[in-house]
Amino acid sequence: MAEYKLIYFNFRARAEIVRWIFKQGDIPFTDERINREDWPEKKNTIPGGKLPVLIVKEYTLPQSLAIARFAAKKAKLVPENDLEAAFIDALADTIYEIMTEFYKIRMSEKTEEEKKKAQKEEFLPKFVLPVMEKLEKRLTGREWYVSDNLTWGDLALGVFFSDLKLFDLDNLAKYPALKAHYEKVTSLPRIKEWLETRPKTEA
């Protein structure tokens, strides 16, 4: 039995970063995916009633970024330097906020066509492009997001941009440093293997 059990829906969304971290750290974990139909019944068995959670021994840890940061410590993907660690935390919070804006559009009552329009004309220029500009500057002439080592900040960027690609928001071509970074992250052997073998998700 793996020491850790991640429970989530069959989505990437709020849990995929945790899966990447465990994979990159070569840490075995149970990747339990609940069917949405079973959720109303299952909900009462989850303290706090929200997913994802990570089961560690008798404890149930909620909140995707708290889980990701914990997993990253176990995977040795958190830098020793406090300020470097803090810049990764800030990046993760910023990505979380951007994705929240994205989910607002996806879960709205708009038609699919209206959603695509809102993604392209509101979400992308307002929330994504300014961050991409900053990332392009930061990653130019740098090996990884902070310091000279791979951290969970790099994986967070990889997950973020692989999701954006799926939503037809692939503007990476205009950002060469960002594109090179994305290709480097998704070419890490364990991440590459995960991308080739991971289960198909609903979202």
Next chain:
Amino acid sequence: MAEYKLIYFNFRARAEIVRWIFKQGDIPFTDERINREDWPEKKNTIPGGKLPVLIVKEYTLPQSLAIARFAAKKAKLVPENDLEAAFIDALADTIYEIMTEFYKIRMSEKTEEEKKKAQKEEFLPKFVLPVMEKLEKRLTGREWYVSDNLTWGDLALGVFFSDLKLFDLDNLAKYPALKAHYEKVTSLPRIKEWLETRPKTEA
């Protein structure tokens, strides 16, 4: 010159937790508060264009919780145990989410009377009371939120409930363990002194 400069509006909101942590850790910091009228001009000088930020040497760290966690490490208010640290992270994220719901009401177009009604009839029962029930259970028979030592999780709870009191949402009387914890946190000599001497804020 203090090593750290916190820049925010003259609000408690997203920065008060950082101030409590620095105070409790007896770490000097510059507590710069920008007038809202000056913000449009000042905005361009802040990388990312959002407050709060923490200035550390030549770096500008954004995101209130990334700042708080960094300050907590400097103040020795983060437990050594990774899982305990993660439970504090999860608590901080949950409080952040709850406060986001609160600000949605405050910044809506409703009248003050409608806002008070929404706070009491929607926000409180839906977002706050379920968390208070869980906290009451957790804090019963326990000295602090995790482990036997004060952490930034305890300060986060103290800030949260001191703000809720100001919004006429004081239901602590029904939660004796939570009330005792709140009184213990706000009686810490350095926190008590801060509460007695802190500048009046706009929000």
